[in-house]
Amino acid sequence: xxxxxxxxxxxxxxxxxxxxxxxxxxxxxxxxxxxxxxxxxxxxxxxxxxxxxxxxxxxxxxxxxxxxxxxxxxxxxxxxxxxxxxxxxxxxxxxxxxxxxxxxxxxxxxxxxxxxxxxxxxxxxxxxxxxxxxxxxxxxxxxxxxxxxxxxxxxxxxxxxxxxxxxxxxxxxxxxxxxxxxxxxxxxxxxxxxxxxxxxxxxxxxxxxxxxxxxxxxxxxxxxxxxxxxxxxxxxxxxxxxxxxxxxxxxxxxxxxxxxxxxxxxxxxxxxxx
Ligand SMILES: C[S@@+](CC[C@H](N)C(=O)[O-])C[C@H]1O[C@@H](n2cnc3c(N)ncnc32)[C@H](O)[C@@H]1O
Numbered sequence: 001x002x003x004x005x006x007x008x009x010x011x012x013x014x015x016x017x018x019x020x021x022x023x024x025x026x027x028x029x030x031x032x033x034x035x036x037x038x039x040x041x042x043x044x045x046x047x048x049x050x051x052x053x054x055x056x057x058x059x060x061x062x063x064x065x066x067x068x069x070x071x072x073x074x075x076x077x078x079x080x081x082x083x084x085x086x087x088x089x090x091x092x093x094x095x096x097x098x099x100x101x102x103x104x105x106x107x108x109x110x111x112x113x114x115x116x117x118x119x120x121x122x123x124x125x126x127x128x129x130x131x132x133x134x135x136x137x138x139x140x141x142x143x144x145x146x147x148x149x150x151x152x153x154x155x156x157x158x159x160x161x162x163x164x165x166x167x168x169x170x171x172x173x174x175x176x177x178x179x180x181x182x183x184x185x186x187x188x189x190x191x192x193x194x195x196x197x198x199x200x201x202x203x204x205x206x207x208x209x210x211x212x213x214x215x216x217x218x219x220x221x222x223x224x225x226x227x228x229x230x231x232x233x234x235x236x237x238x239x240x241x242x243x244x245x246x247x248x249x250x251x252x253x254x255x256x257x258x259x260x261x262x263x264x265x266x267x268x269x270x271x272x273x274x
Contacts, residue, residue, distance in 0.1 A: 007117030008038035025269035029171035034161035052154040062158040067104035072148035078105035172217040225259035237265040
């Protein structure tokens with residue numbers, strides 16, 4: 001198992017075994033992952049592909065992958081120069097480095113030493129997550145090198161998920177893990193996340209899936225278990241309800257379990273749950 005070198009909100013490490021059971025016995029042509037985040041699925045997917053296209057809207061994130069892919073030793077060298085303390089954290093947070101490897105090291109360092117690893121910027125586009133006081137921060141050199149190895153021969157891009165519509169071909173696999181628009185808060189109410197990924201975006205994603213199916217390609221979509229989501233994405237293929245343990249947010253945060261949907265047009269070849 002390759003540990004992703006970033007912490008990421010909505011990361012799907014918990015789903016890797018299920019995905020691998022689902023695709024077991026199938027072969028695909030090219031692989032597309034337009035909502036890359038920490039790439040936990042790509043780093044661990046048990047299949048080989050002709051070409052791999054990895055994308056995310058977050059340009060700083062994609063620039064970081066590009067550096068880890070091409071100059072991982074320089075990124076590690078800079079990371080080793082960054083101590084985990086409050087003064088240095090706030091100092092490095094406001095820096096605009098010119099050197100790309102140093103910029104990537106800054107992104108990885110802030111991701112691991114910040115309060116919760118969430119990527120959040122202010123209206124000027126400046127990263128503004130506070131210091132995390134994490135005592136157990138280590139630079140995971142082994143993971144960085146393994147991820148770098150995995151990224152060789154991949155095609156990285158930054159942009160909207162819809163950019164691949166015209167390129168997807170018969171037999172390709174598209175793994176879709178969008179930000180959730182609807183989620184349950186701790187009172188059981190539904191929160192609509194208008195700014196980050198709107199309901200409109202979910203409908204656009206539904207159209208992408210129609211195109212994928214038209215082209216006889218395959219998709220796997222994970223999304224919140226919610227009626228609205230079911231209405232948009234239940235296209236008569238396979239739907240699984242998955243349960244994962246999670247911290248339910250809000251003032252009275254507590255551990256709980258959350259249900260998520262997985263929609264796919266891949267017919268499972270083995271028995272049992274995915
Ligand atoms: C739930 S996360 C993906 C998590 C990933 N599967 C993992 O395991 O870490 C969703 C990602 O979609 C990206 N994103 C948001 N809007 C997007 C858009 N319109 N097109 C492409 N990516 C987008 C976010 O930057 C975020 O990294």
